[in-house]
Amino acid sequence: xxxxxxxxTRVLTGRSLRHILRSPDTLITxxxxxxxxxxxxxxxxxxxxxxxxxxxxxxxxxxxxxLITISSGVAYTAYRLFLDLQGGIFERFMSMPVARPSxxxxxxxxxxxxxxxxxAIVVGVxxxxxxxxxxxxxxxxxVVGILLLFTLALTWIAVIAGLMARTVDGASGFSxxxxxxxxxxxxxxPTNSMPGPVAWFAENQPVTSIVDTIxxxxxxxxxxxxxxxxxxxxxxxxxxxxAAAAAVYRRKVS
Amino acid sequence: xxxxxxxxxxxxxxxxxxxxxxxHVLRGVDFEVPRGGIFALLGSNGAGKTTLVRILSxxxxxxxxxxxxxxxxxxxxPAGVRxxxxxxxxxxxxxxxLTGRENLVLVARLRHLRNHAEIADGLLDxxxxxxxxxxRASTYSGGMRRRLDIAMSLIGxxxxxxxxxxxxxxxxxxxxxxxxxxxxxxxxxxxxxxTTQYLDEAEHLADRIAILHQGTIIQNGTxxxxxxxxxxxxxxxxxxxxxxxxxxxxxVGKDS
Numbered sequence: 144x145x146x147x148x149x150x151x152t153r154v155l156t157g158r159s160l161r162h163i164l165r166s167p168d169t170l171i172t173x174x175x176x177x178x179x180x181x182x183x184x185x186x187x188x189x190x191x192x193x194x195x196x197x198x199x200x201x202x203x204x205x206x207x208x209x210l211i212t213i214s215s216g217v218a219y220t221a222y223r224l225f226l227d228l229q230g231g232i233f234e235r236f237m238s239m240p241v242a243r244p245s246x247x248x249x250x251x252x253x254x255x256x257x258x259x260x261x262x263a264i265v266v267g268v269x270x271x272x273x274x275x276x277x278x279x280x281x282x283x284x285x286v287v288g289i290l291l292l293f294t295l296a297l298t299w300i301a302v303i304a305g306l307m308a309r310t311v312d313g314a315s316g317f318s319x320x321x322x323x324x325x326x327x328x329x330x331x332x333p334t335n336s337m338p339g340p341v342a343w344f345a346e347n348q349p350v351t352s353i354v355d356t357i358x359x360x361x362x363x364x365x366x367x368x369x370x371x372x373x374x375x376x377x378x379x380x381x382x383x384x385x386a387a388a389a390a391v392y393r394r395k396v397s
Numbered sequence: 398x399x400x401x402x403x404x405x406x407x408x409x410x411x412x413x414x415x416x417x418x419x420x421h422v423l424r425g426v427d428f429e430v431p432r433g434g435i436f437a438l439l440g441s442n443g444a445g446k447t448t449l450v451r452i453l454s455x456x457x458x459x460x461x462x463x464x465x466x467x468x469x470x471x472x473x474x475p476a477g478v479r480x481x482x483x484x485x486x487x488x489x490x491x492x493x494x495l496t497g498r499e500n501l502v503l504v505a506r507l508r509h510l511r512n513h514a515e516i517a518d519g520l521l522d523x524x525x526x527x528x529x530x531x532x533r534a535s536t537y538s539g540g541m542r543r544r545l546d547i548a549m550s551l552i553g554x555x556x557x558x559x560x561x562x563x564x565x566x567x568x569x570x571x572x573x574x575x576x577x578x579x580x581x582x583x584x585x586x587x588x589x590x591x592t593t594q595y596l597d598e599a600e601h602l603a604d605r606i607a608i609l610h611q612g613t614i615i616q617n618g619t620x621x622x623x624x625x626x627x628x629x630x631x632x633x634x635x636x637x638x639x640x641x642x643x644x645x646x647x648x649v650g651k652d653s
Contacts, residue, residue, distance in 0.1 A: 147509060154506045162494045231490035235549070238454040238484040240476060241507050396456075 148242040155236075155249030159223060163257050170257060173216040174264040177208045181265070184331060185272055192332055198362065201274045205266070206357035207330025210350060211322055212265050213258050213294050217301040218318040220254040224305030225314035237396055247302055247392060254298040255291065262290065276361040286360050289353060292377040297321060299384035306391045330354045349376035405468055407432045407557050407588035408453065412462035415448055422448045424612035425462065430590055430605070432556075435583045437603035438592045444609045446592035447487065450561045453590070454484040467557055482557045483550035487565060489542040490549075493535035497526050497545050500534055501552065508553040520548040524578070540571025547578055558582060560591045564598060569642055570649070576602055 163169060181204060184192075189200035196203065224247075227233040236246050266274075278286070300317065308314035327341065328334070328350035334342045345351055352372040359366045408430035415423040422445040430436040440446045451457040453466055455475040463470060469477030491500050498517050505513035521530040524544045529537065534545060543563065550558055560579065564572040579602055583589050593599055599606050600620060607617040616623060639647075 150509070151507060154503065158492065158495065158503055161499070165494050230493070231486050231488045232492050234456055234486055235484065235490040235504075236507070237456055238479060238482065239504070239507055240479040240509075 147240075148245055151242045151245035152248045152252070155241075155245050156252045159249055159253040160256060162223065163253065169219050170260055170264075173212065173219065173257070173261040176215055177212040177261075177265050178268050180211065181205070181208045181269065181272065195333055199273050199275075201269055201272050202276070202361065203358065204331065205269050205274055206354045206361070207325045207328065207350070208265060208269070209262055209290060209357070210293060210330065210353065211325050212261050213290065213297055214318055214321040214325070216258040216261050217254060217294070217297045217321075218315040219257065220250050220298050220301040221305035221308065221314040221317065222311065223253075224250050224302060225308050225311060228306070243392075243396065247388065250302065250305075251295070251298050254301070255294055258294045258298075259290075277363055278361050279363075282360040282363065286357050289357060289373065289377070292374075292381065293353060296377055296381040296384055299381065299388050302388040303384065303391055306388065306395055324348065325350050325354070328354060349373070349380065352376060405465075406430055408436075408464070408466050408590060410449075410453070410462070410464045413449065413452060413459045413464055414461040415445075415452065415457070415459050421612055423452075423459075426609070426612070426614055428607050428614050428617050430588060432588055433583065433586050434604035435579060435589045435591060435602050437599035437606045438590065438609055439594070439596065439599045439606055440592070440609035441594055445612055446594075446609055447561055449609070450484070450559050450590070450592060453478075454482055454559055455479055456484075481555055482559060483553075483555040484559045485546050485550045485561065485563060487562045489539075489546040491534045491537075491542055491545050494533060496531050496533055497521065497537070497541075498530040500545060500549055504549045504552045510553060516552055520551065524548045538571075539567055540574060543567060543571060543575060544578070547575065551582070555587075557588045557590070560589060562592055562594065564593070564595065569645060572598075573646075 181201070184204055185201050189204070192200060194200065194203045227246075233246070237243075300321075304317040305314050325331070328345050328348060330350060334345040334351065337345055352369050353376065356366050356370045356373045359369070406429040408428075410426055410428050413423055413426040414421075426445075426449060438446050438449065448457065452459050453464055453471060455471055455478050458472065463472070465471065466478045467481035469475075469481060471478050491497075492503065495503065498521060501517035501520055502513045505516045510516060517530075518527075521527045524547070526541065526545060526548070529541060534542060537545065547560070547563070550560075563579070564575050567575065576598070579589055579591065583604075591598075591602065603620070605617070605619055606623060607614050609615075616626070
């Protein structure tokens with residue numbers, strides 16, 4: 144059965160990618176909110192924000208916007224998984240000689256494809272708005288790698304939500320705190336402008352280390368120890384989310 | 398039981414029990430289904446028919462008892478069971494976003510068959526879905542969805558097919574179409590286990606009927622055997638009136 148893991152995953156990923164291609168509005172929706180936020184912050188609030196660097200504010204803002212794009216995008220994974228469970232097609236797969244993990248991996252790989260398409264749109268708009276970077280190929284690869292890990296970690300959280308949800312709203316509700324988290328981080332303003340306890344929270348939550356690392360990579364600055372903090376957070380969340388999702392899945396499919 | 402055959406039975410259920418919290422749905426179910434033919438599991442709503450089918454198709458674990466399907470134990474050899482069966486649940490398990498044809502190709506590929514295109518075309522043809530084949534399943538009528546659902550279940554010719562209330566919610570014509578399909582399947586040698594709450598459905602289709610009531614099988618036999626449980630028939634002369642079904646089908650035009 145496990146010998147079909149890859150072929151089953153490929154077939155099922157093809158199926159859910161087709162779902163996205165047939166409702167491209169989900170991609171547009173994923174990209175529209177972060178783009179609107181970026182326009183709002185750069186052209187409305189940005190003038191009043193002092194980031195302490197001479198670079199354009201869009202350069203400062205983009206890393207956080209990329210994370211928000213992913214945070215809102217993974218909600219669709221929970222939604223699509225929930226619909227599969229509701230519609231009976233999930234039970235059909237479960238009663239067939241299909242490799243069990245394939246059903247989840249197909250949704251996870253589809254999430255990667257969908258979120259990276261949305262990220263490409265957001266980066267495109269940022270470039271039009273004056274975002275510039277002299278980042279080397281290696282730095283770009285590092286940024287893509289971090290975003291990939293972030294998407295994977297959040298997608299597995301979405302899988303848990305999709306498997307456990309009882310209603311459609313419940314399936315996507317988990318993403319609101321994830322979307323909110325970047326606001327209490329260094330994503331929009333430097334943390335030193337915040338009052339003590341808020342600044343402490345902002346500096347010690349995962350988003351800040353991830354945002355700071357991506358920002359440093361784009362600005363061709365040294366990433367310092369921050370990258371290891373970021374990696375530790377990402378790896379930790381990913382491992383916990385996969386373990387929890389696997390446990391929920393095992394209970395679900397008995 | 399009279400199934401003393403050289404072949405082992407297609408399905409053997411012994412002492413299956415299942416509870417959900419305090420609700421004892423199955424309280425020791427025993428029966429055997431011989432190979433080939435149509436076996437109807439009859440019971441009212443909530444009798445536990447679906448729970449039993451879910452156990453037999455490896456979707457649910459029993460609390461006690463054993464069951465084998467096509468010789469494989471549902472608890473110990475679920476992969477063997479899954480390779481031998483096909484399940485058509487109460488709600489058509491089709492992918493609405495995909496076309497009818499893509500649904501069939503999807504299942505053929507997940508069953509690791511090579512000639513998916515031919516399989517899909519062949520089934521679209523034999524289920525009168527060729528014209529609708531390239532339309533999304535979401536545009537199908539209830540009867541068409543059910544036909545597609547059953548067509549998907551036939552891919553790979555599994556020796557045992559579970560049909561859980563296949564005609565619930567269908568109009569009379571669609572219901573006859575499903576009956577026709579089920580008979581054709583049995584004629585090919587497939588073992589069909591059908592659950593239904595419609596007595597006439599069991600009477601029309603089934604070679605053997607088991608009645609599931611309050612968590613156990615209270616009767617199991619052929620239709621004549623079950624009829625013999627009641628006092629012998631007396632001859633009465635009754636004017637034969639057409640049933641409403643006869644009238645409806647005559648008016649709207651019955652095909653096949």
